[in-house]
Amino acid sequence: MDEMTSSAPSGEVRKRHVRDRTTSFNSIPHIKGGSSTLRPSTLRNCTSTTSLRSVGSETDQSEIIAPVPRRHLLQTAESSQWLRLDTFSDTRWPSRGVSPVSAASSTASAFPTSSASKRLSFSALMEQEKMVRGITASASHLKERQESEDDLGPGGARRWVRWMHRHGMKAWVVPCAVAASMWVKWCIGLGTYSGHATPPMFGDYEAQRHWMELTIHLPVREWYTYDLQYWGLDYPPLTAYASWLCGKVGALFEPSWLSLDASRGIESPDSKIFMRASVLALDTLLYIPALYTFMRTWQGTRSSRTQHVALVTLLFHPALLLVDFGHFQYNSVMLGLTLIAINSFAAGYDLMGAVFFVLSLGFKQMALYYAPAIGSYLLGKCIFLGPVHGTRLFTRLAFTVIITLAFLFAPFLPPLAPPSAILAPISRIFPFARGLFEDKVANFWCFTNVLLIKWKRAFEGSEGTLVKASAVLTALGFLPGVAGLLWGGWKARLQPSKEQEKEGAAAPSATASLVSIPSTPTPTLPLLPYALLTSSMSFFLFSFQVHEKTILLPLLPLTLLLSGAPLNEEVWMWGVLGNNVGVFSMWPLLKKDGLGVQYFAMLLLWNRVVGHDPFRLRPNSFVGLLSIAVYAAASLLQALELVISPPARYPDLFPVLNVLVCTPVFGLVWLWSVKRGIEVGWATGGLPGSGARRGDEVQMKPKESPAVESVRRDFGVRAMSLGYAPSQSRRRALESLRAESMERDAILSGRQ
Amino acid sequence: MSNLSPRSSPIQGHPPPIPEDSNETDAAPSKVAAKRGWPWFNWDLSRSEVDLLLISTGLKLLLFPSYRSTDFEVHRNWLAITHSLPISQWYYDTTSEWTLDYPPFFAYFEKLLSIPASFVDAKIVDLNNLGYNAWSVVAYQRSTVIFTELLLGAVLLRFVRGAVDPSRQRIISASLFLHPGFLIIDHIHFQYNGFMFGILLWSILMAREGNKLASGILFAVLLNFKHIYMYLAPAYFIYLLRSYCMSPSGQILPTRFISLANAVIVVFVISLGPFILMGQLPQLLSRLFPFTRGLNHAYWAPNAWALVTAADRVLLQFSKRFGVALSVNESGVASTSRGLVGDTVFAVIPNVKPLHTFIITIGFQAIFLIKLWSAPTYKSFLTALTLCGYTSFMFGWHVHEKAVLLVLVPLSLLATETYAYFKTFVIASVAGIFSLFPLLFTPAESLAEVVYSLLWGAFVIIPLNRQVYEFPRSVPWVILETLENIYLLGFAALQAFVTLFPLLVRSRSGSTVCTPGDVSCSEDAAAGLSALEFLPLLLTSVYCAVGLVWAFIRLSVIYLKHQY
Structure with missing residues (x-):
């Protein structure tokens, strides 16, 4: 890093770097998560002569101060191409929105993780869908929208939880909520009950x-x-x-x-x-x-x-x-x-x-x-x-x-x-x-x-x-x-x-x-x-x-x-x-x-x-x-x-x-x-009657060029997650993609 | 923080703005200007404030069927008195043992409340319908408490609006609105403290905003609602005299003095006028100030006298055990065996007369008031006010434990000044709230109050502590802080003891069998039992008194050492 900061920035490289900077901001959990070998190579590729600090302070301030919560953009072809990250690597998957409502299964952090936790979640992809569909909003815009939603939307519970988290009482939320609910239950109990003072049978x-x-x-x-x-x-x-x-x-x-x-x-x-x-x-x-x-x-x-x-x-x-x-x-x-x-x-x-x-x-x-x-x-x-x-x-x-x-x-x-x-x-x-x-x-x-x-x-x-x-x-x-x-x-x-x-x-x-x-x-x-x-x-x-x-x-x-x-x-x-x-x-x-x-x-x-x-x-x-x-x-x-x-x-x-x-x-x-x-x-489960097409999407082969492949891969996954593709083929596609990415990792590391 | 507009500029000569006409928000100053047109209807409540209001109302509704003390019947009786008797009879009626003994404004207030009551259920205002406890009267009286408490909420909201640090003030305001003291005394035990502390805080707010005339008037009004607020009167007197009626250089400003005096006199005339005209003032005063009670209440309020009384008991036991020749007052010995009931007569220590308590109180107050005189700022006033109430609570004659609110409420406003204030606030609040627990002796309500207080403590103390914590600077401070924390932790043990003790006693008394002829055995058992029954109360009182006395000393030192 020291070596990098000392060299003078050139215009072209700086431009490139700006982009890299924004994307890598989103990818921090990923880089930290597991594939640490990738980081130096990524940086070396594009910024061996640039000053990180100067670029960040001069051009990119807004984005650094308020990073866009665009975690799921990682899964798009664009970012993975830039970062050379494999989308389905076994790093900690930053998926959100897994609930009974969402389609994909989820597992607990309280329980031993199974392979299911590494699958894509339905609503995470829905969110990504929204992103791709034209919300190229800036950080400030997003923040504004979020604030106005907060003002209209969330209930007392959400506001209270947010307040607790902000005041560093995260660990207190569950005990306090349980105690408060017990208090409410007990106070309801101060009242009368079924069959109160109604002999001979009461209630x-x-x-x-x-x-x-x-x-x-x-x-x-x-x-x-x-x-x-x-x-x-x-x-x-x-x-x-x-x-x-x-x-x-x-x-x-x-x-x-x-x-x-x-x-x-x-x-x-x-x-x-x-x-x-x-x-x-x-x-x-x-x-x-x-x-x-x-x-x-x-x-x-x-x-x-x-x-x-x-x-x-x-x-x-x-x-x-x-x-x-x-x-x-x-x-x-x-x-x-x-x-x-x-x-x-x-x-x-x-x-x-x-x-x-x-x-x-x-x-x-x-x-x-x-x-x-x-x-x-x-x-x-x-x-x-x-x-x-x-x-x-x-x-x-x-x-x-x-x-x-x-x-x-x-x-x-x-x-x-x-x-x-x-x-x-x-x-x-x-x-x-x-x-x-x-x-x-x-x-x-x-x-x-x-x-x-x-x-x-x-x-x-x-x-x-x-x-x-x-x-x-x-x-x-x-x-x-x-x-x-x-x-x-x-x-x-x-x-x-x-x-x-x-x-x-x-x-x-x-x-x-x-x-x-x-x-x-x-x-x-x-x-x-x-x-x-x-x-x-x-x-x-x-x-x-x-x-x-x-x-x-x-x-x-x-x-x-x-x-x-x-x-x-x-x-x-x-x-x-x-x-x-x-x-x-x-x-x-x-x-x-x-x-x-x-x-x-x-x-x-x-x-x-x-x-x-x-x-x-x-x-x-x-x-x-x-x-x-x-x-x-x-x-x-x-x-x-x-x-x-x-x-x-x-x-x-x-x-x-x-x-x-x-x-x-x-x-x-x-x-x-x-x-x-x-x-x-x-x-x-997929469309009724779509079983005939089962496995069609799996025809993607790892021999294709990286850019085309990643675009197609993204497309395929999204289609599957939204239920357009039958789940069985989806799983198989995931398998093949995983194998593929492993292969690519091997190639990358070989190149180094 | 920059878009906040603390209203510190004094607006003198203006009519007192009432809380309703404020629409400042820290969030949107531009909105304020646009909405000036409809000040009365524009509250600009944020959603969390509405949440707090509605959720707390929901919680208070749940307490409708809870235990009610005799104060509930007292207030029902007053509704009946004010509704069915002419004003000339109000302070003479003795149909019920719960005669009207609050000042006239409170009687007017009850008269006002009795009008809807008569529509809700005519039996509520029937003078001879003693002990009426139908659902209608419970629901009606309980909802009037919730409703009148809105004044407190409105004033506290105004405190947030112009505060220097709104996020802290918001926590403090919320903590006061949801104070366990109010929950225990108003919503379970039954009184109208929330409403009256609303007036007090309104008056303090006016002082903060520089409108000292309004502050004085409101305090005069408050005095005519409940005369216990006289505990605070000296601080008001000095503050208004020094900072409103005199110029900073010490010259008296006659116009101001006259306007203030006139305003206060008008308030008193409205209140007492009808009774003076009817020549009932002596009767009224005799109702208001019954000097026939003892030094301590049945349950010792946790003040200095509780410690003195406890010391007396200890000395008596000491002299009995070791035969040390102390001049023992026989009636005092009898008084101890009666536990905590009735008048307190000391056995060893010389007895205390009302005059003594009066002198001690005035003496201590004088110290603080001199300081206030030299530094008549708002903060100084607030601290002196707290200390005035605190001194009265500490050394007053026949102080009730409920009066601790007079200390805790103004002290809360000071909580975030510095860490020293905050720690004082924590010790006083914990001890003060704990000392209110014996007010509710039914197990169901006891559990509710303990859990509620714990939650309140978590929501108030933890975030504020994070904001104001200062690391102790030297070894003595570390030791002091450790001791204070140990003291605070001791409350958990005390609560455990108070809860478990009755069970232990019962199982023990069940096992010891006295033969019928054995007089000493039965006597001992009876005496032991009665003493044992009061042991939790005594311990609570003494333990809380230690904390409250310590907090008093702390606050006094902080105030006297502080440079304003």
Whole structure:
């Protein structure tokens, strides 16, 4: 370097150098990243006689002061030509924007990296696309735009995270956010709960407390048979075990809270604190770590700010907080277990994921709403892995699931109990004897019941038909999601084709690793959240015996999708709308529980945190228009309810109107999830029927001249990433490109 | 930083600008000029300010169903008194034990609040409806607190607008708006401190902007809302006299003096006038100043007297154990066995009379006021004001722990002056906020207040510390800093002790069984238990008092040594 600075600059070289300087600024991570041998050669090529310092200070100041965030330009032919960097070298890949929304799979930094992390991400390339398409904007321009967007756009969470990062409190963001969310949860718990002061039956609070009392005092076999009229246990065994644990802890403090029969309806302040604390403890132990790992796995390759914002968005999820900490239930345990399962899938630990999902099912049978999506994902993965590895994985999964279930139900199974003992929990868990729907639920049945046809009257005496109809409709509802996952797995299945066999000789290690690692995430992974949404929403809309609280299940995948999405994108808009309407749909329930203030406070808080202003919407898309209409209707309804009491003839007027507002939104969210599923599936799996052209793009050979080659390469990759090329050929193309670049490296180093 | 326009030029003779008419932003001075036309409606709030406002409102809403102290019923009763009785009866009514004992402006304020209350629920303002705690009254009263606290927010916003360093001032303003003290006392315990500190800060703001007449008027108004602010009055008096009514060379400016005096008199006439006309002034004053209470409150406020009382207890035990002949006051011994309840009578140390506390307070204040007289600048005034409040808190008669806000709020404004100020602020704030914890004794609210305070501390102390930290220059300073940090860490241990202690006591009392005939055993157990019950309170009080006294000494030294 010293030698360089001492020599005098010549005009021509300086010009060249200016260019080099700008590009190399962008490439700093790359140069640092791994290929350190390249740097001296690059510099020597063009600037052996120039002064770096003088050029920088004279001509290039603006660009040096404010470097353009153009990381992805590296992947263009231009920059790689200049830098002689191989685009697909195994350096740290600066990809952004990998989220459930984006098509390419991502892996966690929390988990061991797999080869998948080195693949291109979908949205990173979308960004690059924008760049290339004519945003040759200067740094200042970009910065300006960013600032104006900041001013309009991001929500409280983003601003807060930015503030924290700027004040050097990056490490504090997660603990503070978790503590703040716990504070909010606890303060929601200061209010009343389901069934507060309403003897003789009370509500969900009393049910949960009763189960603690029941499990710590009775032998296991009586759990599902004891006094069924008074809140008999009707959740799967894991709930019972958790109740037992909580009960044991509670009895340490004060046995009278949980004495058998005598404690029924106890509502002392102390016992309330204990109950609330038990929810908070389980939530903190299961759900918050699940959210954290979600952040690290699904958003692992994104900036830490985005990750933090996503975490904050999820931590203050209003519907869940209101139901768990206000109304009183333990939904976060079930959702947390499912979330851990999904995270495990994303990290490639399918068996662990399966165990956690079974645990989730074993906590609350409601997790069945997710079962079609998760089952078909795993099946799709088995298909993807091909006959040998697929079968192996399938066998392992089946074995794991059966073992886990057996463990869960062990106390009711033969070695420990007579064979008939299992019937009691099963019949309690799946009650088919109740009606089609309870209360006023914003689903298809209640909606049509109000508008079109009185189902109960029409099918009097033949309820079985209704049950079948609801089962068929539900199945039809989740079919698109299931089909997408299976088809995606089939489409992308690993199959030793002719070219691969040929290439196998050239790059044996890469091919072998692709086949022999059953822990790589499947290409259908980005479809999973959408499939979960489709499946749970279809259950909510069409299935039998739905409760309004069940909307939490579709809201989880919806919020997961929303958390990683950029502001005011379609996904984000749908997510926010779905969440707000979800909370609104529970208004009658919350009002009954005396949680009206908490309801308003949480809506205010969360919308402010994510940066959504329902009163400042732009009708520039379908979802924007829909939001305006729905919010108008909802606020009108709330205002009316405040002012007018319902007429005596229709005491349920407001709940019914609520159903009429909410159901169409849920239906549309379901349709949208199907549509997005198809889109994402298309992007990852390729066009239907394009299989014939499979492998066409791989005809590029490394013998061509470097310039032409790099242009074509870039083109090819972009086409693939956008879903125009089938994924299998894409992978093979990547392989060949990698081999190619290695070759070129060798040539380069040879030249030196 | 260059586009900021600190408004330091004094605008004298102008009518006092009220916070609403400010639209300066540090970000866009050009916008300001364009929007001058609609000052009342133009707030130019940045999005983060709106965030802070709405999110904090959301959090406060969540506290609606939390524990309420008797102050809630006190204020409801005042709503009823002012609504259903003629003004002549306000200070005579004894229907409830919670008689009206705030100055007339607060009574007018309650009268104002009672008008919407009667529409919300007529039972709220029913005088005989004692202890009414329906949802309507809770929601109404709690929302009036949130609503009136907006004044505090508006004033704090104005503090940011003209600040020398807006980014620091923004943190300080936010820290005051979200102060755990306000959350604990106003939104859980129930009072209207946010509103009244809004007026105080407004008055301080006017002083900063050079509008000292307005500052004086606002302080007079504040005094007529709540007379506890008399703690601060000496500093105001000296400051206004020296810097407003006198020229820098020391000549009295009669016009200014007369205008200030007239303005203050007008305020007092509006407030007290009706009662003077009705000849009720003695009755009013007897309500306002009941000199029948003891030196310490039931729970010792963490001030100098707490340390003295603790020393007395220690000396008593010492004399009992080792038989040292000390003249022991028998009633004082009885007083100790009653724990912290009731009047405090010392057993060993000579008793303290109200007059003594008064003299000590005035003496200390005089020192600071002399300094203020010689250096009547805004910063000096602010420090002297803080010290005035601090002295009253330290040595006052029957000080309530809530009065610590009188110290913490003005001290916060000084937090970023230098590192020395900052460290004082940290010690005083941590000790002061911790000393408020016993105000809420219900476990649910206790957890909430602890977590909230921790979060507040993280968001305020860490970023400010990064900005103002100075490395200690010599070994004594290093030692001092280490000791202070150890003291601050000690609060974690203290909190752990306070939380776990009741559980320990219960398990121990459960295990010791006294036989019915054994008198000494049961007596001992009872005495031990009652003493044990108060042990956490006593420890909290003493430990906080140590920090607050130390912060007082620190601040005094800083002030007296500082060259203005």
